Structure formats: C-alpha cells, structure tokens
Amino acid sequence: MSTTLSQRPQLKHLTAILDNLKQRGTHFKLRILEDEQGPVCTYDGKKVINLASNNYLGLCNHPLLREAALEATKTYGVGSGAVRTIAGTMKIHMDLEEKIARFKNVEACVVFQSGFTANAGTVSSILGKEDFIISDELNHASIIDGARLSRAKIKVFRHKDVAHAEEQLKEVANEPGRKLIITDGVFSMDGDIGPVDKLCDLADKYGAIMMVDDAHASGVLGRNGRGSIDHFGCHGRVDIQVGTLSKAIGALGGYVCGSRDLIDYLYHRARPFLFSTSHPPSVAATCIAAFDLLENEPERIDRLWSNTRYFKEQLGRIGFDIGGVTTPASETPITPIIIGDGKKTMDFSKALFDAGVMATGIAFPTVPEGKARIRTIMTSEHTKDQLDQALDTLEKTAKKLGILS
Known part of the structure; x- marks a missing residue:
C-alpha cells in the first residue's frame, strides 16, 4: 500500500x-458555489442570501460582459500562450490598459494577473534596501509582502494617523534613499476610507512617493467609481495607483496606473509581470466592457450606496457593534x-449559514486577536426584501447565540 503525503512525518507540524485551529474554533472549510455569484446563490447545496461577495455592482454575470467574453474567445482563442514580454501581449491587453488609463485620468497603466501581484510586484521592484516605506498598520497583506520583498526599511504608522505618519517621515527625512508613503484607499476589513488627501500633503512636503491601493474603492468611490483619488480630488498627486479587476469590475486581475515611465519600468522590472x-483574451474583453458600464450606468453605484446606507442604519438599530469606538467606523x-x-x-x-445567510467570519491572523468579526458586504443587486430577510436572520441568530440580548 502506497504512503500518501499526508501520512509522512515531514509535514507533521502542519497537522x-x-x-490547534480546530481546538480554537477558527478552522474553516471552503464553501463551494454551485451557481452564479449573485445576491442570492447556492453554496454547499443550500440557497443563501449572499453578504460575502466583492461583486459590488453585480458585473460578475452581466449579459454584456458575458457577450464580450464569448466574442473574444471566438476571435482570439482561450489563452495568450506566453508572458507579455515574449509573445503574450495581445492587442486586447493594450486596449484594456489604455481604457483604464483614460478612466483613471493618468498617462499609462499595466495590468497584472491579480491585485495581490500588482501591489507586491510594484513595491518590491521600485524600492531597494537603502529606501524607506511609511505604511499604514492595516494595509493589505500584498502591500506588506511587497514591502518585505523590496528589502526597504519599513516604518508602520498607526491606522489613519497622519500625525504619526509625519513623525515617521521626520525620523528618516535626512537619511539617504527614497521614501514611499502607502495606504489603502478603502480598508478591506473595516470598510473605512484612507486619508489620501492628507497623506498626499505629507508626500508633497517631504518629497515622498505616494502610493494608494484602491482595490475596494474602484467602482465604489469617486465619479463613476474612479476611486479614492477622484473622491478626494487628488489627481496628479498620487504617483502610483493600484486597482483590481476582481471586485467591482467583476472579473480577474489587478492593475497599476501612473506615469509612462513608471509603467515602462514595471514592464522591465516587475517580476509577476x-x-x-x-490574461486570457476573454478576461481582457470582459474588463473593457465593465469599464464601459461604469461610464454608462452610474445608477448601479447609486443603488449600491442606497443599499449600504439602509443596511448600516438597520444593523445599528438592531444593536450590533459595527465599529466606531475601539474599531474604525465603516464608511x-x-x-x-x-x-x-x-x-x-x-x-x-x-449558524447564519444554516439559517440562510452567507456572512463570513474573519478571525486572527487576518484581523488582530480580540477583533474577530462577521464581514458583510453590500452590492447594488440586493433587493430591500433580501436585506430585510438577512437583517431578521442576523438579529434572531445573534439573540439565539447570546451575542445580542
């Protein structure tokens, strides 16, 4: 009888x-989606109201995006066949990058395979061991990994604390090497907005590079979903804008926007690129269609914010702790x-899942010890009836478990 890898002692420490995770009650199994990503869908054979998806604008299954994907597959095939620098740059990839650059009001754009690789690949390629990174303590893991890979000296400031960020900059102002200030536009665990405008002021004052990860802001904040830079009116003041094609855009990938020289440099030095x-041509075509929809259907974003305001108000009325005292308040x-x-x-x-609501539990190490939470996400496609049903389930289940009195 052959020995399987799971039985070998070499990986016993993983078991x-x-x-330990099972004993602490934080071990999880992946839930399997059996139909399309929507406000109501089927996971593990159970139909549930979905409060866990990043499909903010319902574009994952929009008919125009489906049509674009099918047409591109018929025209260009299912894959590109190579990396971009050898034989894998198709015209449709360039069309997408030009589309995003125009949307974001910058000179140029490069698309990566994911938002994670966009962050990690950019930070690690533009800085070296003589440089400094000034980073918000709640920045995304991809920023943290990119900072470590760069070998730059990392200085972490308290969450959204601009004064503390300036203290960190002052400490290294006379040191040789470049300084990079980096923040999320919207923080993924708390839903609060980064102080992009005030950090831009610091970047201007100290001659630092300014970088914003706008993954959860693109398609949500700003005119037609242009993101936090547009939200704060900071065009021309942010050197590096990172976004994702996997959330509001509804497909897959990440991108970096900035000057032509920045993008040309990333073509030459960003290792994930x-x-x-x-990307398969179908994905590129899908993303182009999504940006067209952002321009032409702003009512989707209006619906998203209407649902968001209603849901927050009702959660507060019920008595849930949704942040604002010891935890940042969601915005x-x-x-x-x-x-x-x-x-x-x-x-x-x-218990929520068993009662018909998909709402993901988030615990350490994704969030600090003692800060575990259920993360809920609104979309433009939830109906009021669905929200009311979800709210009723949340309240009844919380009372049953003693979370609410």
Missing part, C-alpha cells in the same frame, strides 16, 4: 497547527459586525 502568462459597503472572540464569531457565521 499540529491545523489541530515578467514571469506570468498574460463604505464593507460593514463589519464586531464580535471579538474568534470561536464565537465562527460559530455565529456557521
């Missing part, structure tokens, strides 16, 4: 870690329900 096969369609204890949070998430 011990998993056992250099060593990953380019966007991401609204955390703060529970605190990791096991209690995961039990709550499971």
